[in-house]
Amino acid sequence: MVRGKTQMKRIENPTSRQVTFSKRRSGLLKKAFELSVLCDAKVGLMVFSPRGKLYEFSSTSMAKTIERYKSHSKDSANHHNRVTEQNIQQLKFETAALQKKIQFLEASKKKLLAENLDSCSIEELHQNEAKLEQSLQKIRGKKNQLLEDQMAKLREKQAALLRENGALRQKVEEQCKMQQTREQTVPVTEGTPSNEEQKIEVETELHIGWPPVRSPKTNKAVEKHSE
Numbered sequence: 525m526v527r528g529k530t531q532m533k534r535i536e537n538p539t540s541r542q543v544t545f546s547k548r549r550s551g552l553l554k555k556a557f558e559l560s561v562l563c564d565a566k567v568g569l570m571v572f573s574p575r576g577k578l579y580e581f582s583s584t585s586m587a588k589t590i591e592r593y594k595s596h597s598k599d600s601a602n603h604h605n606r607v608t609e610q611n612i613q614q615l616k617f618e619t620a621a622l623q624k625k626i627q628f629l630e631a632s633k634k635k636l637l638a639e640n641l642d643s644c645s646i647e648e649l650h651q652n653e654a655k656l657e658q659s660l661q662k663i664r665g666k667k668n669q670l671l672e673d674q675m676a677k678l679r680e681k682q683a684a685l686l687r688e689n690g691a692l693r694q695k696v697e698e699q700c701k702m703q704q705t706r707e708q709t710v711p712v713t714e715g716t717p718s719n720e721e722q723k724i725e726v727e728t729e730l731h732i733g734w735p736p737v738r739s740p741k742t743n744k745a746v747e748k749h750s751e
Contacts, residue, residue: 541574545573545574549571549573549579552569552571553569553571553579553581556569556581557581557583560583565583566583566584566589566592567581567582567583567589568580568581568582568583568586568589568590568593569581569582570586635648635652636652636655636656
């Protein structure tokens, strides 16, 4: 028969609770004894019943076990306190170092911004000037790089526009050629003059007698009469 899992809650029935306490107490004392014998461990166990009765087990002496526990707890507390004190001192030292570094950086910033220069020596002014020159070189380099990147993008855009323009021009030329081909293949109907016939204009005039002679002065035609 399989035993069910025991629920970890207070047993409401007093009789069942007392029976369970007796069984578990005996098993716990037995395990403590086995641990001390098998593993040569110093074991001290104290159990108080619900009515206040003490049950204890100690592999040596309960008083010595308790004294050893107190000593160990005291040493652990002292060690923890020492570690905490060392950590506090380390944090104080790091805080002071950071404050000094912040003050130095603030003073350097003011000097670079041309503030509080009265206390600066010639050497410090030269150092600040060199730092500013380096900063300007970096800024100019970054600026030139950004301009080159922008110009490269513009060139790419220009090339794309040129390709698009060429494609559109080719398309227009093809459409013009197709239009010309269609006009050349259209048949000419009767009674409608062709393009060449429309372009040729002939002036005819019937004149009897001698051909007119143009005057060199007036550039007009003068009739020549026979004698």
